[in-house]
Amino acid sequence: MRINLVLELLDSPGQLVKALAPVSTLGANLVTVIHKRDYKNENGMVPVQLTIEGEHEELKNVVNRFEELGFTIIEIDGVVKKEKITTILFGHIVDRDLRDTMDRINELDGVVISAFDIKLNGEEKSTALINIEADVGLKQKVFDRIAEIAGEKELLVINEV
Structure with a gap:
């Protein structure tokens, strides 16, 4: 199973690595990453598109972990959140x-x-x-x-x- 996410991350060193850590540690696989640094908003946040794959429960755990870490999930599979x-x-x-x-x-x-x-x-x-x-x-x-x-x-x- 695959899901496409758009996260909003602070444009500062280490944020992308911090966001990607739960993917592998929770048993999912990273398929693509698009880090749009040219689209920084007024709060210094940038959108990062991720495609991850894994079992349903693994993907659910990754999404929950993103939320626990305080990352804003703007979109999941094309559905704006x-x-x-x-x-x-x-x-x-x-x-x-x-x-x-x-x-x-x-x-x-x-x-x-x-x-x-x-x-x-x-x-x-x-x-x-x-x-x-x-x-x-x-x-x-x-x-x-x-x-x-x-x-x-x-x-x-x-x-x-």
Whole structure:
């Protein structure tokens, strides 16, 4: 049996070797590796495509080990597992408890803020660009939560289309 995976790895020395270790140690075989260093995202992460083969249980164990090691599996056999969501908040973001805003987004199951960039303008209103990684199918739930928080804190929200 074969599976095709796309992992997201930090573009730093040793990450690819660390990601490949579970394949052989858990009894699977590596068929192909495509390490796309030219496609680094804003968080310094690069996609790595793997094709591995083995018995069903071995492959399941490899996938579980990737997750235990903290590697994000973006895709398995062409099925997207994670979505990237970007939104912008505008207003008195810091004054309205920035930590609370982030915690309330992150408390959604299957959702994590991967980057939060804020542009301050002295005492004026600020702008925050939020990058979120969510399990497939949660996009509307994330937008609803952000709209709820923004409404309470009198922030303007600009969601991606």
